Amino acid sequence: MHSSSPNRRHFLATALGASLTAPSFAASAPSGFIDAHVHVWTPDTTSYPLAAGFTVGNMAPPSFTPEKLFAHCKPQSVDRIVLIQMSFYQFDNRYMLDVMAAHPGVFAGVAIVDESLSDVTNAMKFLAKQGVRGFRVYTSRKNAESWAEGMRAMWRCAADEGLAICLLADPDALPAIHNMCTEFPKTRVVIDHFARLGMKGEASSEDVNRLCRLADFPHVYVKTSAFYALGAKKAPYLDMAPLIRQLRDVYGADRLMWASDCPYQVEDGHNYADSISLIRDRLDFLTEEDKASMLRGTAEKLFFS
Numbered sequence: 087m088h089s090s091s092p093n094r095r096h097f098l099a100t101a102l103g104a105s106l107t108a109p110s111f112a113a114s115a116p117s118g119f120i121d122a123h124v125h126v127w128t129p130d131t132t133s134y135p136l137a138a139g140f141t142v143g144n145m146a147p148p149s150f151t152p153e154k155l156f157a158h159c160k161p162q163s164v165d166r167i168v169l170i171q172m173s174f175y176q177f178d179n180r181y182m183l184d185v186m187a188a189h190p191g192v193f194a195g196v197a198i199v200d201e202s203l204s205d206v207t208n209a210m211k212f213l214a215k216q217g218v219r220g221f222r223v224y225t226s227r228k229n230a231e232s233w234a235e236g237m238r239a240m241w242r243c244a245a246d247e248g249l250a251i252c253l254l255a256d257p258d259a260l261p262a263i264h265n266m267c268t269e270f271p272k273t274r275v276v277i278d279h280f281a282r283l284g285m286k287g288e289a290s291s292e293d294v295n296r297l298c299r300l301a302d303f304p305h306v307y308v309k310t311s312a313f314y315a316l317g318a319k320k321a322p323y324l325d326m327a328p329l330i331r332q333l334r335d336v337y338g339a340d341r342l343m344w345a346s347d348c349p350y351q352v353e354d355g356h357n358y359a360d361s362i363s364l365i366r367d368r369l370d371f372l373t374e375e376d377k378a379s380m381l382r383g384t385a386e387k388l389f390f391s
Contacts (some may be wrong), residue, residue: 123345
């Protein structure tokens with residue numbers, strides 16, 4: 087779960103990649119699971135330079151390439167992945183786009199764009215032609231309450247184009263998100279990592295209720311993810327079960343999706359198998375249909391359709 091907010095920079099030419107060619111997808115959809123949240127990056131900082139304010143020292147681990155990811159996810163029958171643009175690169179989405187192009191049908195993308203650009207909606211449409219299906223927004227109460235017309239243009243464009251606004255949100259931002267969902271009820275909104283409830287201690291009932299109230303908007307979805315960073319922060323993560331059950335009851339499993347948040351899920355004594363196993367094997371209140379939605383169906387609908 088990476089929380090660094092991108093600095094303000096305008097480099098649209100590299101942000102969008104070099105080609106307008108639409109990605110080619112596999113003829114038939116894979117039948118395995120989907121990991122709805124993974125970051126990748128390369129040690130090649132010559133071809134893919136880091137954004138201002140970031141150094142090689144910020145890259146921990148030094149790299150996390152698709153090949154390293156596959157070593158963790160393929161043994162668990164995860165054969166499709168939603169890539170989330172890494173903050174090291176800010177608005178330069180080229181590495182993510184190149185990984186997507188190199189593995190047709192395997193990856194979908196969530197990009198980062200600069201909402202202050204006068205043509206931010208054109209930037210979004212350009213990236214959508216290359217397989218991007220969502221746009222990441224760093225969301226604290228302070229910035230969410232000050233969102234200006236550029237952010238509203240993004241939400242309008244997402245609604246018009248069937249794209250998702252994917253929010254790395256702090257709990258204190260949930261009321262402002264509720265206001266935006268009221269203003270843009272047709273926009274697909276994805277709340278990453280339970281809105282980070284429990285990252286800094288036990289989640290308050292007020293914050294949980296705020297997250298649950300967003301279920302009133304039929305196009306809001308929640309990622310049940312980043313177990314390594316939430317609650318007790320210890321496998322098998324069963325302390326997350328009550329929150330997952332409450333969200334399943336309020337949202338329905340078809341609006342929840344599992345994700346690992348690799349590479350962070352596979353560091354410091356945590357591993358990939360424990361993350362997916364919580365949803366696949368350990369929660370007896372989840373039906374087989376629930377599991378199918380959370381481990382594949384929801385992410386497939388949002389990011390691969």
